[in-house]
Structure formats: C-alpha cells, structure tokens
Amino acid sequence: MTWENYYMPLTTGEAIELLVEKQGKARIIAGGTDLMVQHRSDPLNVRALIDIGRIPGLKEIREDSRRIYIGASVTHSQIVNSALLKKKGRVLVEAARTVGAPQIRNVGTVGGNVVNAQPAADTAIALTALDARIHILSGDGEFEKPVIDTFLGPGKSCIDPSKELVTAFSYSIPGPGERSCFARLARRESLALPIVNLGLWLCLEEDDHILKDIRIAVGPMSTVPFRARETEALLKGVLLDKAVIEKAGRSISDEVTPRDSFRGSADFKKQMIGVILKRSLESALEGKGVDSDEREQ
Amino acid sequence: MKFSNLGKETPILDGLEKVTGRARYVPDLKVEGMLHGRILRSPYPHARLKKVDISKAERISGVRDIITGKKVSQHKFGPMVPDWVILPDDKVRFHGDEVAAVAATSEESAAEALSLIEVEYEVLPAVFDPELAMAEEAPLLYEEKENNIATTFYVHKGDVDKALAGSEIVFEETYQTNQVYQAYMETMAAVAAPGDYERLTMWLSTQIPSMSRLRYAEALEICAEDLRIIKPHVGGGFGAKFEYKAHILAAVLARRTGSPVRMVNNREEDFRAGNPRVPMKIWIKLGLAKDGTLLAKDTRIIAGNGARTVYAPAITSTACYRIDSLYKFKNVRSTGYTVYTNTIPTSCFRGFGNAQMHFAMESALDTICHQYNLDPIKIRQQNGVTPGFTSIHGWEIKSCALKECLDKAVEESNWYDKKKEPAEKSPVKKGIGVAICNHVSGNRPFFKPFDGSSALVRLTPEGKAIVFTGEADIGQGMNTAFALIAAEAVGLDVKNVRTAAVDTDISPFGLGSFATRGTTIGGRAVYEAAVNLKKQLLEHLARVYEKKIEQITINEGQIYFDDQEDPITVAKAIQTISYTLGGTSLVGHGVFVPETVLPDENKYGNVSPAYPFGCHIAEVEVDTETGRARLLNYWAVHDVGRVINKQTLEGQVEGGVMMGAGWALGEDMVVKEGKLLNPNFHDYCLPTAMDTPRGRIYSYFLESGDPNGPFGAKGIGEPSLNPVPAAIANAVFDAVGVRVKNLPITPEKILEGLASA
Numbered sequence A: 001m002t003w004e005n006y007y008m009p010l011t012t013g014e015a016i017e018l019l020v021e022k023q024g025k026a027r028i029i030a031g032g033t034d035l036m037v038q039h040r041s042d043p044l045n046v047r048a049l050i051d052i053g054r055i056p057g058l059k060e061i062r063e064d065s066r067r068i069y070i071g072a073s074v075t076h077s078q079i080v081n082s083a084l085l086k087k088k089g090r091v092l093v094e095a096a097r098t099v100g101a102p103q104i105r106n107v108g109t110v111g112g113n114v115v116n117a118q119p120a121a122d123t124a125i126a127l128t129a130l131d132a133r134i135h136i137l138s139g140d141g142e143f144e145k146p147v148i149d150t151f152l153g154p155g156k157s158c159i160d161p162s163k164e165l166v167t168a169f170s171y172s173i174p175g176p177g178e179r180s181c182f183a184r185l186a187r188r189e190s191l192a193l194p195i196v197n198l199g200l201w202l203c204l205e206e207d208d209h210i211l212k213d214i215r216i217a218v219g220p221m222s223t224v225p226f227r228a229r230e231t232e233a234l235l236k237g238v239l240l241d242k243a244v245i246e247k248a249g250r251s252i253s254d255e256v257t258p259r260d261s262f263r264g265s266a267d268f269k270k271q272m273i274g275v276i277l278k279r280s281l282e283s284a285l286e287g288k289g290v291d292s293d294e295r296e297q
Numbered sequence B: 001m002k003f004s005n006l007g008k009e010t011p012i013l014d015g016l017e018k019v020t021g022r023a024r025y026v027p028d029l030k031v032e033g034m035l036h037g038r039i040l041r042s043p044y045p046h047a048r049l050k051k052v053d054i055s056k057a058e059r060i061s062g063v064r065d066i067i068t069g070k071k072v073s074q075h076k077f078g079p080m081v082p083d084w085v086i087l088p089d090d091k092v093r094f095h096g097d098e099v100a101a102v103a104a105t106s107e108e109s110a111a112e113a114l115s116l117i118e119v120e121y122e123v124l125p126a127v128f129d130p131e132l133a134m135a136e137e138a139p140l141l142y143e144e145k146e147n148n149i150a151t152t153f154y155v156h157k158g159d160v161d162k163a164l165a166g167s168e169i170v171f172e173e174t175y176q177t178n179q180v181y182q183a184y185m186e187t188m189a190a191v192a193a194p195g196d197y198e199r200l201t202m203w204l205s206t207q208i209p210s211m212s213r214l215r216y217a218e219a220l221e222i223c224a225e226d227l228r229i230i231k232p233h234v235g236g237g238f239g240a241k242f243e244y245k246a247h248i249l250a251a252v253l254a255r256r257t258g259s260p261v262r263m264v265n266n267r268e269e270d271f272r273a274g275n276p277r278v279p280m281k282i283w284i285k286l287g288l289a290k291d292g293t294l295l296a297k298d299t300r301i302i303a304g305n306g307a308r309t310v311y312a313p314a315i316t317s318t319a320c321y322r323i324d325s326l327y328k329f330k331n332v333r334s335t336g337y338t339v340y341t342n343t344i345p346t347s348c349f350r351g352f353g354n355a356q357m358h359f360a361m362e363s364a365l366d367t368i369c370h371q372y373n374l375d376p377i378k379i380r381q382q383n384g385v386t387p388g389f390t391s392i393h394g395w396e397i398k399s400c401a402l403k404e405c406l407d408k409a410v411e412e413s414n415w416y417d418k419k420k421e422p423a424e425k426s427p428v429k430k431g432i433g434v435a436i437c438n439h440v441s442g443n444r445p446f447f448k449p450f451d452g453s454s455a456l457v458r459l460t461p462e463g464k465a466i467v468f469t470g471e472a473d474i475g476q477g478m479n480t481a482f483a484l485i486a487a488e489a490v491g492l493d494v495k496n497v498r499t500a501a502v503d504t505d506i507s508p509f510g511l512g513s514f515a516t517r518g519t520t521i522g523g524r525a526v527y528e529a530a531v532n533l534k535k536q537l538l539e540h541l542a543r544v545y546e547k548k549i550e551q552i553t554i555n556e557g558q559i560y561f562d563d564q565e566d567p568i569t570v571a572k573a574i575q576t577i578s579y580t581l582g583g584t585s586l587v588g589h590g591v592f593v594p595e596t597v598l599p600d601e602n603k604y605g606n607v608s609p610a611y612p613f614g615c616h617i618a619e620v621e622v623d624t625e626t627g628r629a630r631l632l633n634y635w636a637v638h639d640v641g642r643v644i645n646k647q648t649l650e651g652q653v654e655g656g657v658m659m660g661a662g663w664a665l666g667e668d669m670v671v672k673e674g675k676l677l678n679p680n681f682h683d684y685c686l687p688t689a690m691d692t693p694r695g696r697i698y699s700y701f702l703e704s705g706d707p708n709g710p711f712g713a714k715g716i717g718e719p720s721l722n723p724v725p726a727a728i729a730n731a732v733f734d735a736v737g738v739r740v741k742n743l744p745i746t747p748e749k750i751l752e753g754l755a756s757a
C-alpha cells in the first residue's frame, strides 16, 4: 500500500491538525533521505505524508538572550553555512559538514537526523554533546526535553512522527571558556557513515587548562548516541595535559561497548574512539579547530 | 610529424548529449508493446531445485510469460566452457543464480509475480574458497569436474629449478587479490524485440556486439544472421559487459511472447550476479643475481571462477604469463588453476589477470629491493624489456619506452629527493612507491578464429564522413579516437566526422572492447579505410577537375591544387564528384589483421601487434594511529605510442588510477556463506571525488611510435590500472614499514602490521 495524499502545510498548526485528523495514519516527512530509503525495503503503512518543508518557522536558526534555536527542518547545508553557528556551535557545524554528500546535506534535516535515532547520526551526536533540548508539538500541546532522552534504541525514538512534530532544538549560548568540536572516522572521505564519531564540548577555567566541565558524545558505541560519562568524570576538574589526554583515550576505549559490524569490528571501534578523543582534546587544548566564543570575537 | 587533428585535447564528440542527458542508453529505450522482464534469483549458494511452482504467479494480471528450467531447452553453451544453460532444471549454484524469469506488462506485475513463484529447494553443502574447493572432501559444483577445477594452465620455459638453485637471491611469498565490482554507471541491460523475417533485434549494453551475436545465436539455437544487435551509448563496462545471462533470458521471453522484452538489472542484482573480478591467491618465487638481475620466476595461482565459467580461465592464464614479457626473463614456470566455487561467476575486469599479477610481482620486487638494498628504479631499468626484444614467450616488443617512462616518473616525482626525506615526527607518515607495467593491445588467443578488425569510412555527398566499425565505444571515447584517425588520414576537420553506433545489420564484424585493442587494432582498420577513401577521392578529384594526383593536397577539409590560389572545400568537391556517380557516397574499406599468432602448446607465439608500457609512482600518507592511508600525489607515465586524443588519455589514466586506488585501499565484495553482504554503493565503498589525491594525478604520455598502431598508437585502458595497487602498497610500506600482501589495504591491516612490528 502507498499513501493517497501528500500535504504541504504552511504552519505548524496545520501540520498538527492533519496529524490529529489522520489518527496515526499520516507521517511527517522532511528531507525524506531516511524515510524514502526505508520505504523501499519496508513500505510505510500510512495514508498521507505531511511535508514540513514549507513551514517557514521550522527553517530558522536564531538566538535569544540565552539560547540558540535551530528549527527542525533546517538542512545540514544550512547549518554548515550559518554564520551564527560557525561562531557559537562549531561541533554542530563540523558534524553537519560530514553528513553524506552535498545532495544529501541540501535536503536532509537535523530533525530527521534526530528522530531517525541512529546511534551514530552525526548531528544527533553533536546536539547530545551540546546538551541540547528538543521542542515538540502534538495535539496535546507543546513540551520539551533533553535530546538524549529521545533515543530508545537503534532507529527507535520516543517521538512518534505520526502524532508529534519536532519544531526545534535549543542549547545555551556558549559562555567564556566553552569550546566544542566534532570528529569522525569513515571508510572514505565523503558519502560514508562513520566507523566512529565524537562530539566534544568542554569548558576551561579562565587562563589555564583546568577542565571545569566536559561532555563527550560518541557513536556508534551503544544502541543509542552515547554519553561517555565515566571518562567525563575522570576529566572533570583536572588539568588537561598530555598524560591526562592519553589516559582519557584509554578510558573511553574501556568505557564503550560497540558491536562488530560491517563498518568495523568492536575492537577496532574501541581503539579508534580513543584516538579521536585524544585528538579532539589535543586540538581543544591548542584552541585549534575548536569552537570558542572568545577567540572568534 | 605534424598533425592537424592528433595530439590535442579533443572533447569526446558525443560529450554534449551525454552531459545534457539526451544520450539514449538501453534502459532508456521504449519500444511499442514492450514487456518488463524480471529474474527470480536463488537465495541459496547451492541447492537442488525440487519444485518450481508458477501457478500462483501466472494468475497475476499483466503477466505474459514465466519460464523455468523445465520450460526451456537444456542444451549447454558458454563463452569458454559449455557450463551455461538458459535456466537450470536441476540445481542452482550461487546466491543470485537464475531460477526463473517473468515477462509482464509492468515492472510491478513482474515483481509481484516473482514474489509468488514457489520454489522448493533442497539446500546442498557449498564451498566458497577456491583453495578449499580443490580439497578432496569439497562438495562438487559439477559432477564431472574433479576437485572443482574448471581449467588448468601450465607453462614452463628454460629451467626454473636450475636457475633458482643458481640464484644468489631467492625470494618467496604469497599474495592475495580480492573480488571487486566494476561499478559501471549503467547496469547490465537488454531490450529484445521480435522483428520482420522472423528475426530478433537486441539492443544491448555490451562491449562485444558481434561476438555476443554468435554466442546468443548458439544459446537460442538460431542462425546468427537472424539476430541483429544494436549497441547504442553504453555507460561503462570495464570488462563486465560480455555474454550475460539476462540478455539471453530477454531474448527467450521475447521470442516466446512475440513482444519486445526489457531486462535491466537493478543495482543489487548487478552486484549479486554481475561479472566481478577474479580473486586470486598467488604464490611467487623469484631468483635473482646479487646485482638484481632476474634469473627465474615460478608462480602458482589459484583463481576463483565462481559458479560458472565466463572468462576466468583466460584471465588466470594471463596472470600466469603476461608479465613474463615485461622483464627479460630466461626461466619461467607457472601453474594456474581456475576453480569453481558457489559464488558469483567472475570475469574480465580492467587488467584481465595481469593487474592481479602486477600486484604480486611489483610488490615482491619492492620487498627484494628493501631486503637486499637494491634500487627499485634501477632493478626495473636493468631487467625491463627494450625495443626490438623478443620475450621468452615469443612476444615481439617493437616499440617500447619503458626505460623513458621510469626516467620521467622519477624526475617528475622527485623520487630520489623524496626517498631521502627524514621520517615525519607526527603520527602521519609519508611514503612513496613505484611499480611498472606492461599490457597488450589485442590478444590473439581471445577469439580463436582471428584477431583483427575492419572498417568502412563513408564520405557523404555533403562532405561529412561516417566511420562504421564493429568495435564498441562503451564510454571510453573510442568513437572520437576513430573520428580523429579518419580525419587525420583523409585530411578532414574532425567536426565533420563521426562514428556510427554499432548495428550488426550495417557495421562490419568487430570483436569489441577488450584487451586494450580498440585504438590499436580497430583504429588501424579505420586508418586503412580512411587511406583507401583518400585514394578514391584523389582519383575522382583528378578526373573531375582534370589534374594529376600529385597536384592535389587535402588538409582540414580543404582541397589545394598546386596551380590554383584558392582551395575548394571537400564538401563542394565531393558533391560534384558524387553527382557524376549517380549520387553515390565514396566508401573507403580498411582491413587490419596483425601478424600475430595463436600460441603453440608451450604458449609460444606473439599474441599482440603492440605492447604498451608504463610507470607509476604513488605518494601516500599513512596515519599510524587510525591506520588510514590516503593518496597525496600520483605520477603516471605511459608509453602510448602516439597521442591520438590527450583529453581521453588523461581521462583513462585518472580513471584507471582511481579505480586501482579504490581496489587497493578499500573496495571489497564481502561474502559470507556465499551471500554478498554489501550489494549497494553505501556499503561497497568506491572512492569519491573527495578521495582523489590531496595533490594531483599527474599524467604524461611518451610517444614511441609503434609500427602497427594507427599513426603509431597503442592502448591505454588497462595499463592505466595494472600497476596501481602495487605502487600504493609499496608507498604504504615506505611510509610505515607495513607490507600488506592481501588486498585491500585496510586500516585494520595497517594497524595490525604496526602492532606486530
């Protein structure tokens, strides 16, 4: 069976009305780069598709006095080219830049990436490192929660795209000493899902290398995007030097529990996640390739 | 020599229609009343067909015919070994083997019918590794083939054992090359349509229009004359597009239904049942004098044939002995087994076995140089063949700029300076590696009756020339090369010359695109036809304009008389001539049959009219923490005899290098229990534009002027790939001291090598 109707609502309100009206027999579609691939092997059982690409508010990147907001149907290309995010969300920019190829980045969206809930979805990893919140609209109203809480398992999100609409993601504007960066390894330079990927956010004490706070998000190291909390704890409050960085690399290799897969064996992934954490911390230390609000000004 | 058309960068003449999407390929064809064919493929690597029940499938509306092994003739045929049937009625032998075929009015009906065919399989023990398949206890694919060996090749010249015993350096190693996919843009495709006079027309995406016509006539048990093959634009082949089962099934369904039938592989079936590269395990033993002189070579190859024979036996024999004519060997021995396994049938892929052996030989030489402190450049110059040399197998090397290729590559890459650079302090290390290559331009034993070509060049009353050939342009730019050759030989502007699509009702018989033979053999026939046309043209000009032939010159479409200031155009003159001849076109006819011979029982005999050579130098960087190797720069120098079209030569070299780099650094058909795990472009990792060298691929062409090639030209298609995996493997070794002997060179293998160092 295939859908009978394809709707292109102009407001979030219309989109929700349609979802409610179709009683679970409609599905949100954004760029379709995941949904259409899945439909081929496992046909969707819906009567209607609701394309959210024409809703202006969902395509905005903006900030208020405290937070940065990224609309759910912002494309990866939009993120890559956003002057605001280049300054205040480098981990996200660097993650979006690695997604697929230009054609995929031009249509694929951050909302789709998160709702699709793959354990190594690149922008989902970056948003997890940023401790972002997800903003959701349903027939019952509006609510929000941490992005990380939406991931239930491989390809499983707590968000039901036949009932709920993600409207945006938000995170706090980085303050002094905050930096972020993204790293991944893949089988080739473009158009490849990651063997491992990593989003790093950290906050350094002013004028030295003592880590006030740190978040490390990695994939595919578990059934969902994974926060390496043991390694984070090890690093919190310590002076970031070469020896500590080495230790962090070993720690994360021990902490994660990846699986053997087509893209690499579990052992290989464990080893590689250590390497890219080390390199990310090193570049954070040097202030290279890393987001930092102060530096950019 | 000064040329008006050759040696330039001429964009392919059909480039515009291709980049604008107007060019029509077989899958684009829509023939009135056309049915859609689909193939049911086996989900088991080895199984007896107990029952194939089509009763439910037949009831689907739109289904016009369903064939199974029980409904078609069971006579055997095949390109090399008669182990093909149209559809089997006894058993299937690989995961993807054809079980049944459907023709329906829509693709959807055909797909639905496929899903309703009920097959009862009795799963049989299967074997996937060629070496294991040779073991006594291995299950047999064909009862009559002992130890699953399809064919054995053996050659021995000189006295290898004695030479090895007398060698100061003896080196022995085993290398493995994996199975990779050609990844042409257009998948395998055919449209077959019944026509007048009870004939059948087939539009094929093929490299061999005339040969497939012979083979398909045999398969269909009809006279070849009743089969018309048309080859429109073809979206790449790289060796895969030879005889193909789906083409035959389209023809059978078309004949049974009386309707045109379209059969186009989807990408997944093309992966699962195409004609991928022959995987090989190569044991090699080399004997050398202390100074690096090669004294003996002994090899033993076990090659994977897959579940039925396409061209793997010829590929194995090529791997066994073609490289013996790259070096001045005096003692060589080689045994090659082509072995059946329950896997995808394997076949030609750019390099034809020679590429596999180049990986082994050129890697081995590199290791020997490292171990015995010999210079990898000098050892190749010292042992490489030279002009006028006749190799141990009787191959007559006429033109050869191998030494100059090495010199040029060394100079352009700054080889010796780079070799002296100290190792990097960072975890990312640089390295540089060299490999050389030879190949053929034509291969006499490939088609037993002959190797050669013929062509027609027709000059129309409008002053345009059309080249008719049976050789197949499959995207490589051969049609443009032929137009350039004809234009140069007659004295026309290439803008007014084109090459017609192959249509066996009109075109001469042509063996097709393989063995890097198109430009050399096909091009020489075009040259002869053009020369013949020019002779006719001059005679008619002399007659009509009342001049002596010596008074006439033709250049770039202009005709000059020595007693007349202003030239006249060919267009004007030919119209005048044509009208005196009842409106005829002038037709030049050309034939080229090189003086090559079928090798005798000891494989002695010159197989090719010309031999191309080349030298590649790869520069890589290897990340010692992640194990990833990346290309930095690449220098490819080729002896092409003569540059016909610089642009397509560069295209072939850049394509060949990247195709080889993909193979060397990651491409792999991952098979588990006979099932291909990565039949798509997501998991089968071809290099992308982003994976090309950080710096550049530099290509250089040396012109040794071969006496047999048109204007001296030799081929480029396969030599551009042959040395690549070895050059990269050698560069990786230079960077980090890790020798990867089994392709591909993955990060895991490099890390493993580093860890055990």
Ligand SMILES: Cc1cc2nc3c(=O)[nH]c(=O)nc-3n(C[C@H](O)[C@H](O)[C@H](O)COP(=O)(O)OP(=O)(O)OC[C@H]3O[C@@H](n4cnc5c(N)ncnc54)[C@H](O)[C@@H]3O)c2cc1C
Binding pocket: A027, A028, A029, A030, A031, A032, A033, A034, A035, A036, A037, A052, A072, A073, A098, A099, A100, A101, A104, A107, A108, A109, A110, A111, A112, A113, A114, A115, A116, A120, A121, A122, A123, A159, A160, A161, A164, A165, A166, A167, A191, A192, A193, A194
């Ligand atoms: C060739 C290729 C390469 C790829 N490479 C990568 C890669 O390198 N890294 C990577 O992370 N991903 C990659 N992807 C996956 C994909 O492109 C991304 O996950 C993309 O961000 C999905 O976004 P989309 O807008 O296309 O989602 P869709 O396909 O439109 O939707 C995906 C899912 O999310 C739901 N959904 C979408 N938007 C909303 C919303 N606002 N509210 C509620 N539900 C919603 C849909 O119903 C569906 O279930 C690749 C895909 C392809 C085809």
